Amino acid sequence: MCVEEYIPLRITELCEKRGYTKYRLSQLTEMSQTALGNILNKKSMPTVVTLERICDAFGITLAQFFAEDGGRLNLTEDQNEILEIWDNLESKEREILMTFIRSLKK
Template sequence: MNVGDKIKSLRETAGMSKGKLALEAGVSAAYIGQLESKNKQPTVDTLSRICQALGITLSEFFASDHPPELPPEVRRVCEKVQKLPPDKLRILNDVLDTWVKSE
């Protein structure tokens, strides 16, 4: 994993400019640019402040980019759910809520 690429991806996902992230993390926008262009590596303290500004923890930052593999039966259900129209999806959600609450 490249730290600069991850910062840029998280920043863009959060809809933040380099300037806003820099301001909230207590660094300069130029420094954020250097991190994202892989010219610098942040200290743990600085990365922690960047993560805080992004609303995530250091653990979340370093977590795998790949979600855990779903069991086959869950994948099949997900494939079917994706094909449901909105009205049927709401009904299914209500049924699932009822089942989960009753356990």
Template sequence: MSRYRLAQKSGIAQSSISTLLNRKSVPTIQTLEKICDGFGITLSQFFAEDDKVLDLTKDQEELLKDWNSMDSRQQELVKAYIQGIIRK
């Protein structure tokens, strides 16, 4: 993901992202949360080692892996489908 795209998705200025990536400043927790939102991950996933998602069942890990391989349109369709099931 480019710095420009991350800036768009996270709502953080591109210059701020560049400063962080060039190790000229240390991000706050709020900034890390925004970056994680931009990547579509949680802080727990951000800090997890060996690409392991913390506290998830095998089925949940598989679903998350599938989710991460979808584009944003597919994710929106899945969310709408799930909400439809829940509200029935």
């Protein structure tokens, strides 16, 4: 699949996975809904900077964006489950979870 087709499909997949609407993604990326719509409708290609903003909104790296398995190699089933749960959390929930995890290290 070429990158022109992959990028909009991947963004759509991540939105569905996170329950984001185009409006929500535009808020998180500080992009207009029109600009996002143009990317999703294959009318324009995002720059690397724009793609980084989109990845930040999803809490992933560019490498994870382009990795077919989300960039999770050689992880145990439990580690994959934890990351799946993490992927579906909102930013505030992630902060709470990180606070809890850090408290376990002490």
